[in-house]
Amino acid sequence: SIVDAVLGVLHHRNDLSGETVLITAGGTREALDPVRFLGNRSSGKMGYALAEAAERRGARVILVSAPTALRPPANVEIVPVITTEEMRGEVINRVDQASIVIKAAAVADYRPIRQSGQKMKRQGPLTLDLEPTADILSEVVARRHPGQLIVGFAAETENAVAHGRDKLLRKGADAIVLNDVSREGIGFDSDRNAVTFLTAQTSLDLPEMTKRDLADRILEEILGLRRPQHVVSETGTMFE
Amino acid sequence: SIVDAVLGVLHHRNDLSGETVLITAGGTREALDPVRFLGNRSSGKMGYALAEAAERRGARVILVSAPTALRPPANVEIVPVITTEEMRGEVINRVDQASIVIKAAAVADYRPIRQSGQKMKRQGPLTLDLEPTADILSEVVARRHPGQLIVGFAAETENAVAHGRDKLLRKGADAIVLNDVSREGIGFDSDRNAVTFLTAQTSLDLPEMTKRDLADRILEEILGLRRPQHVVSETGTMFE
Numbered sequence: 001s002i003v004d005a006v007l008g009v010l011h012h013r014n015d016l017s018g019e020t021v022l023i024t025a026g027g028t029r030e031a032l033d034p035v036r037f038l039g040n041r042s043s044g045k046m047g048y049a050l051a052e053a054a055e056r057r058g059a060r061v062i063l064v065s066a067p068t069a070l071r072p073p074a075n076v077e078i079v080p081v082i083t084t085e086e087m088r089g090e091v092i093n094r095v096d097q098a099s100i101v102i103k104a105a106a107v108a109d110y111r112p113i114r115q116s117g118q119k120m121k122r123q124g125p126l127t128l129d130l131e132p133t134a135d136i137l138s139e140v141v142a143r144r145h146p147g148q149l150i151v152g153f154a155a156e157t158e159n160a161v162a163h164g165r166d167k168l169l170r171k172g173a174d175a176i177v178l179n180d181v182s183r184e185g186i187g188f189d190s191d192r193n194a195v196t197f198l199t200a201q202t203s204l205d206l207p208e209m210t211k212r213d214l215a216d217r218i219l220e221e222i223l224g225l226r227r228p229q230h231v232v233s234e235t236g237t238m239f240e
Numbered sequence: 241s242i243v244d245a246v247l248g249v250l251h252h253r254n255d256l257s258g259e260t261v262l263i264t265a266g267g268t269r270e271a272l273d274p275v276r277f278l279g280n281r282s283s284g285k286m287g288y289a290l291a292e293a294a295e296r297r298g299a300r301v302i303l304v305s306a307p308t309a310l311r312p313p314a315n316v317e318i319v320p321v322i323t324t325e326e327m328r329g330e331v332i333n334r335v336d337q338a339s340i341v342i343k344a345a346a347v348a349d350y351r352p353i354r355q356s357g358q359k360m361k362r363q364g365p366l367t368l369d370l371e372p373t374a375d376i377l378s379e380v381v382a383r384r385h386p387g388q389l390i391v392g393f394a395a396e397t398e399n400a401v402a403h404g405r406d407k408l409l410r411k412g413a414d415a416i417v418l419n420d421v422s423r424e425g426i427g428f429d430s431d432r433n434a435v436t437f438l439t440a441q442t443s444l445d446l447p448e449m450t451k452r453d454l455a456d457r458i459l460e461e462i463l464g465l466r467r468p469q470h471v472v473s474e475t476g477t478m479f480e
Contacts, residue, residue, distance in 0.1 A: 034397050035421060109362035125353070125372075126350055126369075157358045181275060
């Protein structure tokens with residue numbers, strides 16, 4: 001409603017005005033042949049909700065999107081990609097413009113070493129040799145400019161907080177948004193989710209809510225990283 | 241428009257009234273772990289267009305659907321599945337009710353021999369052992385009852401007609417709808433397509449048009465299989 005929209009604008013006070021937020025979303029795909037691919041279950045909904053929320057709060061938003069079934073949010077610069085390598089290239093090309101980077105995409109961590117140019121025929125057992133894809137988050141951290149905030153996502157199924165913090169420290173991101181994908185009924189494909197917002201020092205459980213509401217809560221936590229109680233990271237810069 | 245709808249009804253004359261049409265659609269997925277899967281590029285649009293068209297022409301429609309981003313057509317019995325094995329089970333459970341079976345789904349022909357219960361961590365190279373999935377079309381043909389029409393789909397990238405006819409004869413289907421997926425701009429994800437309708441004796445090119453129009457053309461060709469100039473198949477029955 002109009003009242004909600006007005007309250008929303010008042011509430012958020014355009015607090016991302018002047019920021020450029022680069023968001024990745026969706027699940028990348030690695031082709032085995034012209035028909036088959038290795039993919040993952042990301043619907044892209046969380047990344048698209050973040051893009052919409054950041055735009056509403058006044059940011060310029062660049063959305064580097066792997067395939068999804070979603071309609072792109074209005075007033076967002078959308079950059080479509082398929083593979084992890086394409087996503088890497090488009091992110092690296094644009095990351096210097098961004099004051100905030102949010103890597104919500106689920107990248108295919110592996111790709112076939114060999115692709116078949118023709119459709120493979122079903123026959124007996126088949127062995128597929130896979131190699132790791134580029135680690136985009138680590139590359140973004142390596143190029144970080146002063147004041148740039150870098151937030152990753154992690155989907156974990158066991159010891160989620162321990163694995164999430166390990167990823168945070170290993171990659172040097174400012175925060176990791178942790179999805180425990182072993183929980184039923186939220187997360188993949190759902191319009192709702194619950195996550196843990198992890199920094200090197202803190203762990204904040206954000207309870208189940210709509211992905212759109214969660215997007216606003218995550219953006220608030222990201223902006224909170226600029227407040228002095230946080231040490232952003234060894235290679236980052238503290239503000240205020 | 242209303243005029244189009246009325247003309248459509250008049251034109252099609254409820255020619256599928258009394259038929260039960262079982263249609264498979266979408267692309268099945270085989271999990272590697274809780275996050276990753278082996279999938280294929282089917283959008284499900286062709287199968288859903290066939291379901292909608294068959295329902296409009298008066299058929300009872302059962303749509304066994306692998307994951308898609310599509311809204312199910314109205315008045316269609318939808319049976320959601322994920323894996324090829326689930327699709328096989330749901331098809332075999334219902335196929336005796338069907339007078340026409342159209343296998344428009346793109347099944348994952350291979351699945352990992354082992355699944356990981358936990359998300360695999362990205363590390364060095366990885367070898368994935370795959371095994372062929374069930375051949376649903378052959379099983380449906382083996383259970384065929386007199387008068388039942390069985391139509392498969394084939395996505396080919398080279399020697400499309402030769403490979404398609406080979407599939408038709410090997411599997412014993414009445415017809416194969418052949419997608420040459422190496423053609424750009426139509427087919428996967430597109431709202432348009434062009435196909436070849438292959439029987440043991442005939443090959444009919446249906447030129448590029450919307451998938452909805454193509455669905456009607458394919459249904460007309462399938463009904464045409466019951467006319468006496470066609471020998472339906474060795475195990476099928478000729479009508480009229």
